[in-house]
Amino acid sequence: AQTVTQSQPEMSVQEAETVTLSCTYDTSESDYYLFWYKQPPSRQMILVIRQEAYKQQNATENRFSVNFQKAAKSFSLKISDSQLGDAAMYFCAYRPLYGGATNKLIFGTGTLLAVQP
Amino acid sequence: DVKVTQSSRYLVKRTGEKVFLECVQDMDHENMFWYRQDPGLGLRLIYFSYDVKMKEKGDIPEGYSVSREKKERFSLILESASTNQTSMYLCASSLLQENSYEQYFGPGTRLTVT
Numbered sequence: 001a002q003t004v005t006q007s008q009p010e011m012s013v014q015e016a017e018t019v020t021l022s023c024t025y026d027t028s029e030s031d032y033y034l035f036w037y038k039q040p041p042s043r044q045m046i047l048v049i050r051q052e053a054y055k056q057q058n059a060t061e062n063r064f065s066v067n068f069q070k071a072a073k074s075f076s077l078k079i080s081d082s083q084l085g086d087a088a089m090y091f092c093a094y095r096p097l098y099g100g101a102t103n104k105l106i107f108g109t110g111t112l113l114a115v116q117p
Numbered sequence: 118d119v120k121v122t123q124s125s126r127y128l129v130k131r132t133g134e135k136v137f138l139e140c141v142q143d144m145d146h147e148n149m150f151w152y153r154q155d156p157g158l159g160l161r162l163i164y165f166s167y168d169v170k171m172k173e174k175g176d177i178p179e180g181y182s183v184s185r186e187k188k189e190r191f192s193l194i195l196e197s198a199s200t201n202q203t204s205m206y207l208c209a210s211s212l213l214q215e216n217s218y219e220q221y222f223g224p225g226t227r228l229t230v231t
Contacts, residue, residue, distance in 0.1 A: 009157070033218050044121075045207065045222040091159060095218060104150075104175075105220060109159040 002027045004094050006108035013082045014116050020067075021077045021111045023092030031097035034068065034075045035105070039089040048090070051075065053097070079113075087115045120144070121223035123208050129229045136195040138226050140208030147213030149191035150220065151175075151183065154205040163206075166191055167213055198230045 003026045013019035025034070032053045039045040051059045051068050059066050063083075067076045079086055092108040124139035140149065148167050152160040162175030164183040172183050180202060184192045191210075195202055205227050209220040 004159075006159075035218070037222075042224075044224050047219050050218060104162065104165065107152075107160040109157055 002029070002094055002096070002106050004092050004106050004108040006092055006111050008111045009109070010112045010114070012114045012116060013079070013086075015082055015084060017082055018078060018080045019082055019113065021079075021090055021092075021113065023075045023077070023108055025073050025075065025092070025094050027073070027094065027096070029096045029098075033095045033097060034066075035093040035095070036064070036066070036077045037091045037093060037107075038086075039091065039110075040085075041088070045091070049077070082115050084115050084117065087113055089113075121208055121210055121221050123206075123223040123226050125226050126224060127227050127229075129231065130195075130198050131231055132199060134195075134198050134230075136198045136228065136230075138193040138195075138206055138208075138228070140191045140193070140210075140223055141189055142191075142208075142210040142221070143189065144210065144221070145188065146210035146221070147188070148211045148220075149185065150209040150211075151181075151191065151193045152207040152209065153177065154207055154225070160207065163193065198228075200230050202228065203230045204228060 005024045034051045036048040038048045049061045063080045065078045089110045091110050093105045121142045130136050150165040151163040161177050166172045166185040182194045207225045208223040211220045
């Protein structure tokens with residue numbers, strides 16, 4: 001069975017600094033998607049960034065980028081120039097590429113990120 | 118903008134009560150999901166539905182049932198609420214496509230069972 005592990009329950013970063021959130025996963029599949037979702041306090045969860053396992057290039061979305069290490073089954077999220085609005089719970093998630101159209105995701109346990117002014 | 122709404126943000130119920138949590142999406146998505154979110158456990162899938170009247174069990178279906186009579190609406194039912202069902206409940210929806218990866222989430226319902 002596939003599993004997703006986030007080993008950092010909480011992280012803290014100073015405003016304008018860079019922080020990296022860790023995620024590891026276990027799967028026997030060779031093709032899959034990986035995601036980072038953000039859940040701000042009392043607000044809806046939104047997709048931050050995704051990575052297709054068959055792509056070697058690391059995904060980037062503005063200040064958010066990933067370090068995808070397929071052999072190591074590692075998928076970390078780097079937030080550059082951290083802003084107060086980045087404070088949230090961050091979830092790493094996995095989906096096999098050929099998992100069927102039902103699009104079921106497997107989530108990690110989350111990392112709560114605090115941003116200090 | 119995709120919108121997923123849930124009927125209540127906060128709900129307090131008594132043990133043994135029948136509880137209905139409602140979710141509505143306005144993007145004509147085929148897939149709908151109910152998750153339970155608990156500290157240290159992340160999101161766990163309770164049930165999902167890929168079409169009207171179709172449902173499949175997720176990882177923790179015990180104590181729950183669901184109903185999908187219309188495409189836009191997916192209800193989670195706690196037949197007899199228990200204190201261990203106190204939790205945050207999240208609804209999500211997505212397209213029914215192989216390459217459709219994003220799930221859109223509602224704001225959540227924080228349920229307390231006393």
